[in-house]
Structure formats: structure tokens, C-alpha cells
Amino acid sequence: MTSQRPIDDLEGRKVDEKLTKTYQRDGYVFPLTAMSPDEATRYRAALEQVEADHPAQPKLLSSLHGQSHLVLPAVDEITRLPGVLNPVRQILGPDLLVWSANLFIKEARSPQYVSWHQDLTYWGLNDLQQVTAWVALSPATVENGCMRFITGSHQAEIVAHRDTFAENNLLTRGQEIAVEVDETRAVDVILKPGEISLHHGRTFHASHANRSQDRRVGLAIRYISPAMRQVSGQRTVASLVSGEDRYGHFDLVPPPAGVLDPADVARLKRAVEQQNAIYFDGAAQLGKRVNKLQ
Numbered sequence: 001m002t003s004q005r006p007i008d009d010l011e012g013r014k015v016d017e018k019l020t021k022t023y024q025r026d027g028y029v030f031p032l033t034a035m036s037p038d039e040a041t042r043y044r045a046a047l048e049q050v051e052a053d054h055p056a057q058p059k060l061l062s063s064l065h066g067q068s069h070l071v072l073p074a075v076d077e078i079t080r081l082p083g084v085l086n087p088v089r090q091i092l093g094p095d096l097l098v099w100s101a102n103l104f105i106k107e108a109r110s111p112q113y114v115s116w117h118q119d120l121t122y123w124g125l126n127d128l129q130q131v132t133a134w135v136a137l138s139p140a141t142v143e144n145g146c147m148r149f150i151t152g153s154h155q156a157e158i159v160a161h162r163d164t165f166a167e168n169n170l171l172t173r174g175q176e177i178a179v180e181v182d183e184t185r186a187v188d189v190i191l192k193p194g195e196i197s198l199h200h201g202r203t204f205h206a207s208h209a210n211r212s213q214d215r216r217v218g219l220a221i222r223y224i225s226p227a228m229r230q231v232s233g234q235r236t237v238a239s240l241v242s243g244e245d246r247y248g249h250f251d252l253v254p255p256p257a258g259v260l261d262p263a264d265v266a267r268l269k270r271a272v273e274q275q276n277a278i279y280f281d282g283a284a285q286l287g288k289r290v291n292k293l294q
């Protein structure tokens, strides 16, 4: 993966070569501290306040279809925090768009899980200049179903996936890798609130159900280089969060005006339609899973 311009704006921080080497070798790197535990707790409280204010929509946060940053200022703010951006800039360079931002919430003692998959399988993007920053807003532990990675699996091409549409699978199509995954090699991505992991779009990853007494709250931010584009030529929205966009492949959208501001919600609806057309391309059960996450 090559960046388009030298990394010269890390806000005074030195380039951490170990981080980049580890990411390139393993297909992931963690834990990195992006904010204090108190800050993470404040962001979680802000999101839970949105839920409390909309009791008629109990799965509101999880149902924002990967576009939570378009309608929730707290999420948009997290996507722009130096502690999150700086390590991503080291990998992708200074120019960054957010392509989507999924709140992955597993309720206490819930059976919801994520099957083994490679993110870039269904996103219709033309290249590999993409990094996910998974931000822990609660602890992520073995008990509550933290992510699990297979080291070095990003070196493989995209392998075959099959749709399962399994009820408790948090992924849109319940998609799973169709080849054998050696789970004995899986690494548990244990994080404290305020820590993040970075993973490559081809890294095999999954997560088990939450067996704990508290919800597990994570935000998966999909950063891409502006050089990326949708293979289909279809336009989708993106937010410019660092540097500049010299390509114009995406429709850039402003930060949200407020919590669930009507104009932002209308923009979210259009963005979800565009992205669903990509996520469900070729799927047998289009429409059934529109409340799923990615």
C-alpha cells in the first residue's frame, strides 16, 4: 500500500515505523490509545443519550447502516480525533475520507456474533487503500465478544464467501468465508475503552457472542484514500476528515448539523440506498436485512 503524498502532517508526532511494519506484516495492529478512558465513557454516554431520547426505536444506533457519522456529531467527532487519525495517516497518508462508520453494539448476554469475513469482499471498491479503525467505547473482552483476527491473512486475495442470512449474524448478508479458517490461530483483540485496533480490508476477522452483563460498544470507522473509487462507477457519499481530496470520486458531505437533524437524516437515507445497492449486489435476499450493519 503506498501513500500518495509524504506523511508530513502528523501534528508533530513522529512516524512510528513499528506500527506501520506490524500492520503490513500482520494485517492489523493493536492496542493503540486514541483517547482517555474518561473520554470514551463520555462518547458512549452521548450515544446512549440518543437512544434514551428515542425509546420507540430501541436499536436506533445499530440501525444507522454504517452512516452514523452523518447524523451523530459525537461519531463524526470521533472520526476526526488526532488519536484515531494519526495512526491511520501513517498507513494511508494524510488525505483521508470516511466511507462509513458502523456502530457495532452487542447487547449484554446477546447471541449476536460476526462470522469470519474479509471486509473488502462486498464494498465494490477498486483498491486496497482502506483501513478500519475499530474504536472501543466499552471494554472489548473475550467474554463480551471482542474481534478476532487471523495474523497475515491479508496477504491472501479475497477468498470465496457465502451468504447465510443467519438471524444472529450482524453482517448484512450473514456472509462468511467459504474456506476453512484455522480458528486455533485466532488472536483476540482485547481493548480498553479509548483504545483502537486497525485492520486491513483483507484480514480475516470475526467475533463471538456477548456473554457478559454489559453491552459491548464499538465503532468501526472505514477510512479510505480519496484515490479509491467504486468499481461500478456509482457515486456514494464520503466525509473528508484529513488533508484534501484531489480526485472527486465521492460526493463529499459536511459534518452533521446536530443530533438526527432532518436534513442529515434525509442525506443518510440517500446514502444508505446507494450503499445497499453495493452491499447487496447479487444477493438473493435483498431488502430483508436492511437493518444490518455492513
Ligand SMILES: O=C(O)CCC(=O)C(=O)O
Residues within 6 Å of the ligand: 104, 114, 119, 132, 134, 145, 146, 147, 205, 206, 207, 218, 220
Ligand atoms: O465488532 C465486531 O465484532 C466485528 C467488526 C467487524 O467485522 C469490522 O469492523 O469489520
